[in-house]
Structure formats: structure tokens, C-alpha cells
Amino acid sequence: EAGVAQSPRYKIIEKRQSVAFWCNPISGHATLYWYQQILGQGPKLLIQFQNNGVVDDSQLPKDRFSAERLKGVDSTLKIQPAKLEDSAVYLCASSLVPGRSDTQYFGPGTRLTVL
Amino acid sequence: LAKTTQPISMDSYEGQEVNITCSHNNIATNDYITWYQQFPSQGPRFIIQGYKTKVTNEVASLFIPADRKSSTLSLPRVSLSDTAVYYCLVGDMVGAAGNKLTFGGGTRVLVKP
Numbered sequence: 749e750a751g752v753a754q755s756p757r758y759k760i761i762e763k764r765q766s767v768a769f770w771c772n773p774i775s776g777h778a779t780l781y782w783y784q785q786i787l788g789q790g791p792k793l794l795i796q797f798q799n800n801g802v803v804d805d806s807q808l809p810k811d812r813f814s815a816e817r818l819k820g821v822d823s824t825l826k827i828q829p830a831k832l833e834d835s836a837v838y839l840c841a842s843s844l845v846p847g848r849s850d851t852q853y854f855g856p857g858t859r860l861t862v863l
Numbered sequence: 864l865a866k867t868t869q870p871i872s873m874d875s876y877e878g879q880e881v882n883i884t885c886s887h888n889n890i891a892t893n894d895y896i897t898w899y900q901q902f903p904s905q906g907p908r909f910i911i912q913g914y915k916t917k918v919t920n921e922v923a924s925l926f927i928p929a930d931r932k933s934s935t936l937s938l939p940r941v942s943l944s945d946t947a948v949y950y951c952l953v954g955d956m957v958g959a960a961g962n963k964l965t966f967g968g969g970t971r972v973l974v975k976p
Contacts, residue, residue, distance in 0.1 A: 854908065856904070
């Protein structure tokens with residue numbers, strides 16, 4: 749079974765630029781999550797989708813971050829404009845059922861560096 | 864919202880058993896306890912999940928006392944490749960908005976030769 753795919757793996761941008769990350773979850777997984785992981789910290793949930801609807805985006809900085817999951821499959825996370833503090837690894841995860849404690853399968857992440 | 868507390872780091876040697884205890888004093892009735900492992904430059908990986916008593920799989924055991932206010936992940940006979948960060952999470956199966964599944968800081972386990 750193919751895992752969660754993410755691209756790009758690495759991205760370097762300057763502050764105030766825009767950036768987008770892409771995630772393809774495991775086939776058949778209804779729930780998709782985006783996390784932000786700052787160096788030395790645990791992952792922080794940014795947004796959770798159930799199919800193509802948002803379940804929780806309470807920790808998403810909506811003034812600069814946006815995410816969508818069209819057709820309930822792939823998802824993109826965008827930052828516009830980026831700030832220095834956005835430097836982190838952005839992890840995408842998916843799970844089969846909507847339960848928060850259902851096993852989440854994580855992708856390799858996208859490491860973003862904002863200069 | 865059940866918050867978890869884990870030791871920041873632990874050192875061990877190859878072949879030893881490693882036990883990591885997680886405190887979750889405010890665990891709710893519907894909450895399950897899940898542990899993830901994360902290697903550098905990789906996303907977290909599911910290890911084990913339990914609700915009460917003891918759960919064992921091919922890589923670890925999870926011990927949960929009757930009051931469920933803590934849990935202990937046990938890694939038998941660790942090897943160098945078990946060096947990683949281990950996260951304890953508490954959350955329910957419903958997935959209702961507002962009940963965030965929160966990763967804490969994790970426990971950095973270093974296995975020495």
C-alpha cells in the first residue's frame with residue numbers, strides 16, 4: 749500500500765513570498781490532517797479535513813495560511829505571505845475513519861525555510 | 864482537553880528494556896492512549912494504542928493502570944535503531960471538533976551501544 753505522499757520535500761523562500769505544499773493521502777482515507785512541526789517540538793495540528801469538509805481549523809493562522817481539499821482526495825496548504833517563524837516541517841497525515849484516535853499515517857513532510 | 868506530560872529524554876543501552884511513562888491526569892472516559900515514534904526527517908509512525916490494562920504488539924507493550932491517569936510504553940530489548948522521539952497522545956474516537964489530538968514535546972530516547 750502506498751503511503752502518504754508530499755511535495756516538495758524541501759523549500760527555501762524569502763519572507764513575504766508565497767509557498768504551497770501538496771499532499772496525496774492513502775487511497776480511501778477520508779480524514780486528512782496538516783501539522784506544523786517546529787524544530788525540537790511536537791507536531792501541532794493546523795487543520796483537519798473529513799472528505800472535503802473542514803472539521804477543525806482552530807489553530808490555523810487564517811490571515812496567512814489556507815488549505816483546501818478538493819474532491820476529498822489531494823490537499824494543498826498555502827502560506828501567503830510567509831514569515832520567518834513559519835520555518836518548520838509541514839506534515840500531512842491521513843486516517844481511514846474520522847476518529848481522532850484512529851491511526852494516522854504521516855507523510856515525510858516538507859521542510860520549509862524562510863529567510 | 865487531556866494534556867500529557869512525558870520525560871524530555873531518556874538514555875538506554877542496546878538490549879535493555881525502555882519504559883516511558885506518560886501522565887494524563889485529565890483523561891476523559893472516551894479517550895484512548897496512543898503512542899507514536901518519530902525518527903529524524905520522517906513523519907511520526909504509529910506504535911501502539913490502548914484504552915485500559917495491557918496491550919501488546921510485535922514492537923511494544925502499553926500498560927495502563929485502572930485509573931488511566933498514566934500509561935507506560937515498554938520497548939523490550941532496544942537496539943540502536945530505536946533511537947527516536949516517542950510521543951504520547953490522548954484523544955477520543957469521535958473526532959468532534961474542539962477535541963484536539965495534541966502532540967506534546969515527546970521523549971527523546973537515545974540508545975547507546
